[in-house]
Amino acid sequence: MKASIDRDGCIACELCVTVCPEVFRMADDGLAEVYTDEVPEGSEDCAREAEEGCPVAVISVEE
Secondary structure, eight states: EEEOOGGGGGOOOOOOHHHHHTTTEOOOTTTEOOOOOOOOOHHHHHHHHHHOOOOOOEEEEEE
């Protein structure tokens, strides 16, 4: 499973980082980023929760 963020649309609300810090973090430019190649085992649910909760729908989680 892989996660991605369309950083051009990110509003830096930090929801994804709060919900799933195993996959997302805030980058030096203040926007969220994915910092793992694969969503770690056991973090699939929180990655999906971040995708569903993103207020601007810029997170994608795919098999």
